[in-house]
Amino acid sequence: MTPTRDRIRQLIATLRTTNYDQLEHRLLAALDRNTRSGDATPDGYPTNTLNDSTGSAELTSVESAAHRRLDHPDPDKMRANLRHACRFLDDAVHALHIVDTRLARIETHSARTPPAPEKCQACRIRPAELRSTAGGRLDHAYELCEPCVHFATHVCERHGIPPRIPTPEEAAHHDRTGRWKLRIPA
Secondary structure (H helix, E strand, C coil), X not given: CCCCHHHHHHHHHHHHXXXXXXXXXXXXXXXXXXXXXXXXXXXXXXXXXXXXXXXXXXXXXXXXXXXXXXXXXXHHXXXXXXXXXXXXXXXXXXXXXXXXXXXXXXXXXXXXXXXXXXXXXXXXXXXXXXXXXXXXXXXXCEEECHHHHHHHXXXXXXXXXXXCCCCHHHHHHHXXXXXXXXXXXX
């Protein structure tokens, strides 16, 4: 089932129309009937042998119990219906618990917002991805984005200047063009 607003509203409306007090009353009444009807196999004889007569005119206690059972609704069917009803009720309660648990998980995941990443200490444009000394090339660790780490490790080395972090102007130029324009101090 693909969840839609209409389908969810329809399911909730169906839940609201259920009379839970009446459901409880009917289940307890069925349980009481089940208890009063006694054992489904009187005197050890299963239901399928009740009509097998041996031809005796006098009824034994087993046969009279069997005939009494034939005059009332079949307790085996009542028990089977009660077992099925209770199993479905148990499944429904379990399913509602699962729905509640899953919704709680969604709310928990929604409430967890990751902390906003800090800005790169060099360019102040992109979020910092790692704390780095650029492989030991810088004098101390900085919170840097990947392009600024690349600047300190590769660009400076390629141009023969000492490793450093880019200036804000160099980073802004790189952000606009995708290329580094070095400002070499005199």
